[in-house]
Amino acid sequence: MLRKLFYIITICALLLPFFPAKAQNEAPAKFYLTGLAVSDIGVDSQWYLDKISAPDAWMETQGSSDIIVAVIDSGVELNHPDLKNNIWINLNEIPGNGLDDDNNGYIDDVKGWDFIENDNDPEPNLENPHTIIAVHHGTAVAGIIAAEGNNAFAGAGIAWKAKIMDLRAFDEIGESDTVLVQRAIEYAVKNGADIINMSFVGLGYSSALEETIKYAYQKGVLMVAAAGNESNSMHRTNLDITKSYPVCFDGEGENWVLGVAGTDMEDALADFSNYGKKCIDLAAPATDIFSSLFYDPRYIDFDKYFGGKLNGTSMSAPQVSGAAVLVKALHPNYTNKEIMEVLINSTDNIDGANPYYAGYLGSGRLNVFKAVNHEPISMESVGEQEIKYVLGAVPGDEPKIWLLDGKGDVKKEFFAFAPSFRGGVNLALGDIDNDGIIEIIAGAGVGGGPQIRIFNLSGELENQFFTYETNHRNGVNVVVGDLNGDEKLEIIASEARGGKEIKVFNQNGVEISDKISLGDTVSQIVSADMNKDGKDEIIAAVGKKIKTLNSNGELLGEFVYGYNKGMAAGDINGDGWAEIILTDGNVVKTYTYSGRLLSPGFVGADFVSSGDRDGDKEYEILTRQGSKLYLWDKNLNRTATLYPFGADSKKKFSAYIVSR
The missing domain is CATH 3.40.50.200 (Peptidase S8/S53 domain)
Known part of the structure; x- marks a missing residue:
């Protein structure tokens, strides 16, 4: 040559x-x-x-x-x-x-x-x-x-x-x-x-x-x-x-x-x-x-x-x-x-x-x-209503966040943390400042510090704060929920590796309640109104159990699930009682917070989340299998298949619905 x-x-x-x-x-x-x-x-x-x-x-x-x-x-x-x-x-x-x-x-x-x-x-x-x-x-x-x-x-x-x-x-x-x-x-x-x-x-x-x-x-x-x-x-x-x-x-x-x-x-x-x-x-x-x-x-x-x-x-x-x-x-x-x-x-x-x-x-x-002091011409202001899904990087990949339209096409991408970090990005979505516009709340995955960063849907950093001592390197799991019924979302955090406690913060990063100690490792957290009381509860995967807690840390219900690869929560049928959605990697099932099975396994999934995509008070379920995304309605009918990175892609990611 x-x-x-x-x-x-x-x-x-x-x-x-x-x-x-x-x-x-x-x-x-x-x-x-x-x-x-x-x-x-x-x-x-x-x-x-x-x-x-x-x-x-x-x-x-x-x-x-x-x-x-x-x-x-x-x-x-x-x-x-x-x-x-x-x-x-x-x-x-x-x-x-x-x-x-x-x-x-x-x-x-x-x-x-x-x-x-x-x-x-x-x-x-x-x-x-x-x-x-x-x-x-x-x-x-x-x-x-x-x-x-x-x-x-x-x-x-x-x-x-x-x-x-x-x-x-x-x-x-x-x-x-x-x-x-x-x-x-x-x-x-x-x-x-x-x-x-x-x-x-x-x-x-x-x-x-x-x-x-x-x-x-x-x-x-x-x-x-x-x-x-x-x-x-x-x-x-x-x-x-x-x-x-x-x-x-x-x-x-x-x-x-x-x-x-x-x-x-x-x-x-x-x-x-x-x-x-x-x-x-x-x-x-x-x-x-x-x-x-x-x-x-x-x-x-x-x-x-x-x-x-x-x-x-x-x-x-x-x-x-x-x-x-x-x-x-x-x-x-x-x-x-x-x-x-x-x-x-x-x-x-x-x-x-x-x-x-x-x-x-x-x-x-x-x-x-x-x-x-210059802004790029091509930095389009992505319309808030245009974005339907938000993706986060998994460990081993660049710490990016991707914004998708309803067709699953990437409209914008940006770094949540320093480009050299490879621990993944943990995400939650919610209007935490009550301005009518969804924010993206990001925590670093395992190996990252205890920092939470808050972005708007244009990828601009709006706020950031630390949830633990700055020398912690266990990452942060993050979720949002209205825990006290005041129509304001709180930010709920736990360490992504080895943590045994949950903390609650307001939008400015001020810890607003006593930490909740659980005695065993907390691997995942989500939040939803599980008992129709107008307040969101915290659902935590603790050891092999799924526990539902109120804002004071009081146990409302628990059940043994075993191997948990993904968890979400949302009111799928619009009756005011949210369901817990779980996947073990082979099958997705829904439960009440007391552990009663509501649906048999209906699909295999590596990741699961939920959100009210169209504002009808009925949450959809979003699953990822490989690099493909599937959207499911309340009857567990598949309503969309999305290929964010192409049909032949092998890329893995977390995925979330932007609720309206």
């Missing part, structure tokens, strides 16, 4: 001696930028930070350590003082035991992977033939993205808080090929990267690499690529005529890759930068760039922690990647498409500085401050 070559594209780097190692011991000077004062003693050389309004953006956010940026490059110096605290650590891998603990195909990949030498040390190797530019390249790119800020050392990255996933796919002279790049992208996606920075370019088209790019995009990863450079302005390439990759990989009607051209101090197209209407989405500074450098004092060319002057669109792309981190830190539920739209639609117009290239530099030059 022909393996197309890719090249690192910093075309000129004088590497002006600027920061020797001893600089970390010097008294720092403080510089005041337009937004935030920082103590980093190299910031005054980073002119581009002011140009793209980064200091103003830092007043809003400095990033988040939950966001992972994969840098596919020549390798990053892992112990660099400005980067070591922001290096991604694979917590699922035990260092140095010679085993692939997380079964991802890579042994001891604690801090990334070296695809050149196929080992777990993704730093450049100076014993190999090398060029100065190639060795510094990966560290410089990482520094632009996420050099630690305000630490009185060297310079600052765009995002002071982010995790750099070091994926070395380029050798010490700056070359790679499609196979290595593909492997690096696949690794990044499978190991939780949110953003992939690609400061490299190649002329050869590869269908295999295109499929890999498409795969990453469809998995929700934001990809940023440099436009590429030529030796001088006479040879700059119009990418509409002569395409380069990966910057020109885009789907039909889809923008898979955010293409970045380079500009100079005056916002003019840099002498070396490629351009184009189709492949370029925006521009960012590319000349006289100072950043972190690879450090090894044994070599005179590598005895500085920080320096310049670096030129190339390789230095432009990471500015956009860093900006993407800041946007995502403020808006963790934005999709890759929405972050792209934000970055593209918040630029500064630079057509005046580029009379011959208007329209060929994307929407304009990056403005980070505008970006963090």
Whole structure:
């Protein structure tokens, strides 16, 4: 198979001696930028930070350590003082035991992977033939993205808080090929990267690499690529005529890759930068760039922690990647498409500085401050009446919530918790603030903290609070119910693993009654009016028993059920007495709270819930078998079959009806 070559594209780097190692011991000077004062003693050389309004953006956010940026490059110096605290650590891998603990195909990949030498040390190797530019390249790119800020050392990255996933796919002279790049992208996606920075370019088209790019995009990863450079302005390439990759990989009607051209101090197209209407989405500074450098004092060319002057669109792309981190830190539920739209639609117009290239530099030059204050155009306000079902992630999947219409089509999706969390999402639905609009109440699954987060049906976070001490990692089961009959819903919570008590909170997270202790493990809780008294009761799966309790914890009824895989409660026939709905995985049955069987098993189900979908006071039953959803009426007739992720999908999830 022909393996197309890719090249690192910093075309000129004088590497002006600027920061020797001893600089970390010097008294720092403080510089005041337009937004935030920082103590980093190299910031005054980073002119581009002011140009793209980064200091103003830092007043809003400095990033988040939950966001992972994969840098596919020549390798990053892992112990660099400005980067070591922001290096991604694979917590699922035990260092140095010679085993692939997380079964991802890579042994001891604690801090990334070296695809050149196929080992777990993704730093450049100076014993190999090398060029100065190639060795510094990966560290410089990482520094632009996420050099630690305000630490009185060297310079600052765009995002002071982010995790750099070091994926070395380029050798010490700056070359790679499609196979290595593909492997690096696949690794990044499978190991939780949110953003992939690609400061490299190649002329050869590869269908295999295109499929890999498409795969990453469809998995929700934001990809940023440099436009590429030529030796001088006479040879700059119009990418509409002569395409380069990966910057020109885009789907039909889809923008898979955010293409970045380079500009100079005056916002003019840099002498070396490629351009184009189709492949370029925006521009960012590319000349006289100072950043972190690879450090090894044994070599005179590598005895500085920080320096310049670096030129190339390789230095432009990471500015956009860093900006993407800041946007995502403020808006963790934005999709890759929405972050792209934000970055593209918040630029500064630079057509005046580029009379011959208007329209060929994307929407304009990056403005980070505008970006963090911009809302994506495509963020449709999903109509509350349009949403009929809400799905939650199960353990092992990204912690997402999906909103479905009546046909079972996904209208919106968003993260309930940090994207790296894989413990699942426990959900409840209800109008907890009495504004006539349903809210989504989310608790983290096992392994997560005791945090409850409340979202509206647009995926916007409205409130959050802790139900237990913050160091608890057993997750939270959550349900809502009007326990005291005041027509206001309470939030009812129990630990998702090992908990033996139930707590009740109001909408603001204030615990409003004594905790209910049950003496045995509570595996599930639901709530409904079981005795027609106008108040909802708590139904809890406690050990092998199903117990019904009032708000004071007094036992109203119980029965032995055995293996319980799913539980719901609701007034199915509209008589005012709710039924308990249970599944053992093979069959679904309904009971009174005293344990009287009301219906024989009518379907196999992995999950069950209930809700009044159409507002007729008769609850429907929703079951999931595999990846299919089935809706059942009061007579246990199936009224709908839904395929939220396609008929052939193997995806598992929890599912809930939006009651009207």
